[in-house]
Amino acid sequence: MIDRRFYPVGEPEGNERQFCSVMRRLAGGVSIITAGRDDNIAGMTVTSLTSLSATPPRLLVSINKFASSFALIERYRLFGVNILGSDQHEIADRFSNGMLKGRQRFAGADWLYGMSGIPLLANSLATVECEVEEIIERHSHGIIVGSLLSFKLSHRVSGLVYWNGRYVEIDRDADLDLLAEVSIPLSHVR
Numbered sequence: 001m002i003d004r005r006f007y008p009v010g011e012p013e014g015n016e017r018q019f020c021s022v023m024r025r026l027a028g029g030v031s032i033i034t035a036g037r038d039d040n041i042a043g044m045t046v047t048s049l050t051s052l053s054a055t056p057p058r059l060l061v062s063i064n065k066f067a068s069s070f071a072l073i074e075r076y077r078l079f080g081v082n083i084l085g086s087d088q089h090e091i092a093d094r095f096s097n098g099m100l101k102g103r104q105r106f107a108g109a110d111w112l113y114g115m116s117g118i119p120l121l122a123n124s125l126a127t128v129e130c131e132v133e134e135i136i137e138r139h140s141h142g143i144i145v146g147s148l149l150s151f152k153l154s155h156r157v158s159g160l161v162y163w164n165g166r167y168v169e170i171d172r173d174a175d176l177d178l179l180a181e182v183s184i185p186l187s188h189v190r
């Protein structure tokens, strides 16, 4: 039997609004991609970061070709990945604010240059320096495959996700407290 509750999607236009409604249901971890060197630096908020393979260690991120960071990534063939923690909404807002450009987005954030010369945010849950292995251009975006050069892990684990159009904190410790309240033995979840 055919399930007739599916909405057909037309090509080539498709239906952008309905596509967005679908993608809003997908919770995505929030990271900042950083790029450039010296005074010519930029960064942007992304949720498209994902792991490509563990052997060899590769990740990928999909970036709009008009984003200012894209040109710097293409030019230097390097980029930084800064995975945000639950208390870093403000940084996510700054790095997606079209009114702020280049270095302005870094103002107020604690940042430094990595070994490869790219800017990195100091208080991320995890920070990675990547070399570009490949850029696959498709439609409005470039799928950037990164090969890991170095990484740093923080002792914190509480993460930040974007879901249904807003930021949601995943606070591991608070979640464990909640589980304790409903009497799930903590030894099973810690």
Ligand SMILES: Cc1cc2nc3c(=O)[nH]c(=O)nc-3n(C[C@H](O)[C@H](O)[C@H](O)COP(=O)(O)O)c2cc1C
Pocket (backbone or CB within 6 Å): 030, 042, 043, 044, 045, 046, 047, 048, 049, 062, 063, 064, 066, 067, 068, 069, 095, 096, 097, 098, 100, 101, 102, 162
């Ligand atoms: C939660 C969130 C996730 C985003 N994810 C992406 C992404 O994966 N790829 C992308 O190209 N833009 C993404 N954006 C939009 C960019 O952050 C924004 O367009 C960018 O900062 C613009 O940079 P520019 O002003 O330097 O061109 C996202 C924005 C938000 C708020």
